[in-house]
Amino acid sequence: MLAGEIIKHNKTGSLSEEQADNIRRVILPYPTEIWQATVQERSNLFPAAYNTLKAAIIGFLSAIGIGLGLAILLSSSKALKRSLYPWILVIQTIPIIILAPIIAIWLKQGAHSVAVVSFLISFFPIVANTTMGLTSTDKNLLELFAVSKASMLQEILFLRFPYALPHFLSGVKIAAVLAPIGAIAGDIFVGTSAGGQGGIGFLAILYKGDVNTPALYACAALACLMGFLFVGLVNYVQWLLLHNWHESSLDGEA
Amino acid sequence: MVEENAIVQLKKLSKRFDQDQDVLSDIDLEVKEGEFISFVGPSGCGKSTLLRMLAGLTSVSEGALLIDGATPTEPRDDLYLVFQEANLLPWARVRENVELPMKLQGKPKITRQAVADAIVELVGLQDAADRFPRQLSGGMKMRVSIARALSVSPRILLLDEPFGALDAITRNQLNEDLLKIREKDPFTAFFVTHSVAEAVFLSTRIVVLESNPGRIADIIDVPHSYPRTVEFRESPEYFDLLARTSKSLRQQKGESE
Numbered sequence: 001m002l003a004g005e006i007i008k009h010n011k012t013g014s015l016s017e018e019q020a021d022n023i024r025r026v027i028l029p030y031p032t033e034i035w036q037a038t039v040q041e042r043s044n045l046f047p048a049a050y051n052t053l054k055a056a057i058i059g060f061l062s063a064i065g066i067g068l069g070l071a072i073l074l075s076s077s078k079a080l081k082r083s084l085y086p087w088i089l090v091i092q093t094i095p096i097i098i099l100a101p102i103i104a105i106w107l108k109q110g111a112h113s114v115a116v117v118s119f120l121i122s123f124f125p126i127v128a129n130t131t132m133g134l135t136s137t138d139k140n141l142l143e144l145f146a147v148s149k150a151s152m153l154q155e156i157l158f159l160r161f162p163y164a165l166p167h168f169l170s171g172v173k174i175a176a177v178l179a180p181i182g183a184i185a186g187d188i189f190v191g192t193s194a195g196g197q198g199g200i201g202f203l204a205i206l207y208k209g210d211v212n213t214p215a216l217y218a219c220a221a222l223a224c225l226m227g228f229l230f231v232g233l234v235n236y237v238q239w240l241l242l243h244n245w246h247e248s249s250l251d252g253e254a
Numbered sequence: 255m256v257e258e259n260a261i262v263q264l265k266k267l268s269k270r271f272d273q274d275q276d277v278l279s280d281i282d283l284e285v286k287e288g289e290f291i292s293f294v295g296p297s298g299c300g301k302s303t304l305l306r307m308l309a310g311l312t313s314v315s316e317g318a319l320l321i322d323g324a325t326p327t328e329p330r331d332d333l334y335l336v337f338q339e340a341n342l343l344p345w346a347r348v349r350e351n352v353e354l355p356m357k358l359q360g361k362p363k364i365t366r367q368a369v370a371d372a373i374v375e376l377v378g379l380q381d382a383a384d385r386f387p388r389q390l391s392g393g394m395k396m397r398v399s400i401a402r403a404l405s406v407s408p409r410i411l412l413l414d415e416p417f418g419a420l421d422a423i424t425r426n427q428l429n430e431d432l433l434k435i436r437e438k439d440p441f442t443a444f445f446v447t448h449s450v451a452e453a454v455f456l457s458t459r460i461v462v463l464e465s466n467p468g469r470i471a472d473i474i475d476v477p478h479s480y481p482r483t484v485e486f487r488e489s490p491e492y493f494d495l496l497a498r499t500s501k502s503l504r505q506q507k508g509e510s511e
């Protein structure tokens with residue numbers, strides 16, 4: 001029932017005060033009601049959040065590792081880039097809702113598949129950004145290394161990597177937002193509740209069935225919290241690594 | 255300074271990027287150890303290209319480029335280039351930037367630190383050794399760039415308009431300092447510049463190039479002995495050479511600026 005209709009019914013007096021309030025609670029609960037639901041459902045919510053967090057961390061870390069590896073491969077040769085890149089794009093362009101059943105068939109439902117979905121959703125920005133960073137090294141600095149007779153390995157370690165670092169980190173930041181989303185979506189499509197493995201996504205489906213809107217908002221709040229946690233962590237690492245020298249982190253001094 | 259052996263010989267040296275367009279043509283030049291050669295000329299005369307050929311960054315199209323009587327087959331350890339921009343690693347402190355060429359050569363950390371300390375002091379940056387490039391002025395950045403080049407004690411130093419972006423006062427100061435450094439730590443210099451004053455003050459010889467194609471139009475000797483001080487800049491001899499070089503430069507056909 002739409003909010004407008006409730007008001008209409010209310011005006012005509014066909015709904016009692018209490019009925020109207022119940023409907024209001026389903027559509028937009030008070031923050032206090034969300035808090036009450038969180039406390040009430042804590043024995044379900046927190047283990048589920050823990051499961052989701054675990055899947056998101058595994059997905060996020062693999063996205064960083066594999067994303068970085070792929071970016072190094074892509075930037076090392078034009079031929080590799082031409083042959084690999086389209087496939088990465090293929091994976092990225094298939095909607096997860098279609099890809100998920102295939103993953104479930106290949107890997108079976110379960111926490112590991114949830115982590116895979118989290119990875120699949122979050123690795124692309126790292127690949128794209130890091131590749132960009134690794135291939136846009138300042139030409140003058142490359143010449144400096146040539147004059148200094150630097151080896152290929154030295155050039156990569158002491159020039160290309162540090163030069164690509166800000167690009168890599170902004171890819172990681174996008175992935176930090178996507179990894180928990182991926183873990184929750186994965187939970188819905190390829191997760192399992194067996195053995196207490198269900199995550200926030202699984203709970204959300206249950207609460208939807210119960211029309212327990214306050215608890216759904218609690219799920220949303222937990223998902224947000226997770227995203228903030230991930231991004232906050234990446235921001236901190238970024239500050240540690242860049243605040244001395246990179247334009248993005250300058251504080252007006254010098 | 256003993257000036258006997260030719261350290262660099264250019265024989266009928268030519269460079270073309272396209273088939274029919276010569277950037278440099280028939281460059282003949284013999285440079286003795288310890289000389290300070292400046293290249294001046296209109297833009298597009300191939301000064302920078304010449305330097306890049308010496309550095310091994312671009313190939314010779316025709317003729318010969320000999321260092322110590324032989325064509326260099328691989329990049330040399332005793333040659334270094336100072337770029338147009340300071341070209342520092344932004345994530346590395348001054349000291350780390352100075353140490354970079356030694357690090358790339360695989361020298362042990364203790365040696366690197368000792369050499370870097372000495373050179374940082376030589377260029378007058380001891381108070382800024384732990385700063386990052388963004389915290390330095392343009393002149394200081396250039397000093398770091400020169401210190402970096404000196405860290406490998408090069409016999410040949412190539413300088414590609416290193417002071418072009420600096421104001422006149424800083425430029426004069428760095429000119430004087432460059433000569434002082436050279437007294438302590440001698441090297442043969444090839445110096446590209448747009449500034450006639452700079453060329454006269456620093457050089458043993460000034461090579462005036464014309465453009466389209468780049469050829470040697472004139473070579474002007476600067477007989478004044480080293481060490482050269484500020485008084486040289488105020489001597490009639492200096493103004494004479496300034497006038498001669500400017501006149502020679504004016505006579506060169508080139509893209510008008």
